[in-house]
Amino acid sequence: MPQSPHAYRFQWLDGNAFYLLINGDEFLPRMIGAIDRASRFVALEMYLFESGNTATRFIDALINAVRRSVSVHLILDHYGSSRLAPEDRARLYAGGVRICFFNPVRIARIRRNFHRDHRKMLIVDGEVAFVGGTGITDDFDPALQRQSRWWRETMLEIRGPVLSDWCVLFGEVWEAATGGAFTVKLAAPKEGGPARGRVTANFARGRREISRSLLKHVRAAERRVWLVTPYFVPPRKLRRSLRAAAREGVDVRLLLPGPESDHPGVRRAGHRHYASLLRHGVRIFEYQPRFMHQKVMLCDNWASIGSSNVDRWGQHWNLEANQEVEDGPFSDATEKMLAADFSSSIEIEYTQWKNRWVGRRMLEWFWGKIDLLVERLER
Numbered sequence: 001m002p003q004s005p006h007a008y009r010f011q012w013l014d015g016n017a018f019y020l021l022i023n024g025d026e027f028l029p030r031m032i033g034a035i036d037r038a039s040r041f042v043a044l045e046m047y048l049f050e051s052g053n054t055a056t057r058f059i060d061a062l063i064n065a066v067r068r069s070v071s072v073h074l075i076l077d078h079y080g081s082s083r084l085a086p087e088d089r090a091r092l093y094a095g096g097v098r099i100c101f102f103n104p105v106r107i108a109r110i111r112r113n114f115h116r117d118h119r120k121m122l123i124v125d126g127e128v129a130f131v132g133g134t135g136i137t138d139d140f141d142p143a144l145q146r147q148s149r150w151w152r153e154t155m156l157e158i159r160g161p162v163l164s165d166w167c168v169l170f171g172e173v174w175e176a177a178t179g180g181a182f183t184v185k186l187a188a189p190k191e192g193g194p195a196r197g198r199v200t201a202n203f204a205r206g207r208r209e210i211s212r213s214l215l216k217h218v219r220a221a222e223r224r225v226w227l228v229t230p231y232f233v234p235p236r237k238l239r240r241s242l243r244a245a246a247r248e249g250v251d252v253r254l255l256l257p258g259p260e261s262d263h264p265g266v267r268r269a270g271h272r273h274y275a276s277l278l279r280h281g282v283r284i285f286e287y288q289p290r291f292m293h294q295k296v297m298l299c300d301n302w303a304s305i306g307s308s309n310v311d312r313w314g315q316h317w318n319l320e321a322n323q324e325v326e327d328g329p330f331s332d333a334t335e336k337m338l339a340a341d342f343s344s345s346i347e348i349e350y351t352q353w354k355n356r357w358v359g360r361r362m363l364e365w366f367w368g369k370i371d372l373l374v375e376r377l378e379r
Helices: 024-037 053-067 086-094 163-178 209-220 236-247 264-271 274-279 312-317 328-343 350-354 358-377
Strands: 013-022 041-046 071-077 098-102 121-124 128-132 154-159 195-202 224-228 251-257 283-287 296-299 302-306 320-326 345-348
Touching: 013 024, 013 320, 013 328, 024 053, 024 121, 024 128, 024 154, 041 053, 041 163, 053 071, 053 086, 071 163, 086 098, 098 163, 121 163, 128 163, 128 302, 128 320, 154 163, 154 302, 163 195, 195 209, 209 224, 209 236, 209 296, 209 302, 209 320, 224 236, 224 328, 236 251, 236 274, 251 264, 251 328, 274 283, 274 350, 296 328, 302 328, 328 345, 345 350
Parallel strands: 041 071, 071 098, 224 251, 251 283
Antiparallel strands: 013 154, 013 195, 041 121, 121 128, 128 154, 195 320, 224 296, 283 345, 296 302, 302 320
């Protein structure tokens, strides 16, 4: 799809490899293993970092990397890391990890507190990166939770020239948060594979590349639009575009959380859009086995995976970052992954939804009012 050369911060780059890592039992060992093999630098940027077994494993790996003379930089969102125990923070500092906390919460500046660093990335030596929706918490490790409690998540392992752009994003946040330079030396980009990729991000001051790119691809889709998000409070333009695509015969599907959710109020607020979408042919599936936390967009052979949700925080206040991929084999692998998730979901039917219990309607109305109040704060 042709784009203005100035529409996005980063451009499409060839020569990359992208690997889907499905659930924590796949991606957590890969991430820790990459840190254990680091020889030059580790850059870790996380929203959620919560004390527990998973955090301890990462802290151990980061400190051991410092002992090997690896430069380790850690960016944590101040609010998202509020459950990181003081003793774990002390271990990081004492272990030589360079750590900063993004936008410390201050009671005197309520609106500014809404701005959070929601990005999730790990970059090692400028040779491999991991991006997606995980946090460093025990919620993502199936070995530490009973069957229904661990969170369904997807991460990407990335190799190739796009790593330079991920390093730029990390460095900008580090320098803005600390006032100091991100001084690691990047090696010349190496080709990782045959795939084409572009990094997109939501920045401060209202620059919303991720949502703009999604909207363009939904409008241009010819075969399918599959959208997976744990928090679905879509803007009006996206709702219109999803309905229009479905009316044109495009396979439009939403994969959203079922009963398991860490923010049930947000789920209820999103429910008020179901009827209009279903009436126009959009198919809605609710995932049943556990909380579905992954953030995946698939339009024809274009995919976007990263930290961004389809909600107000991701649209207006959060720093977000996604990896876009245009590659036939990768889109086939993403289709196969999501097909398995759809098979573990219940499809919502329009007639069934119209006849839902009145108590559910009241909850949707209430949380819808809360959402409208939040919308006013954006202005």
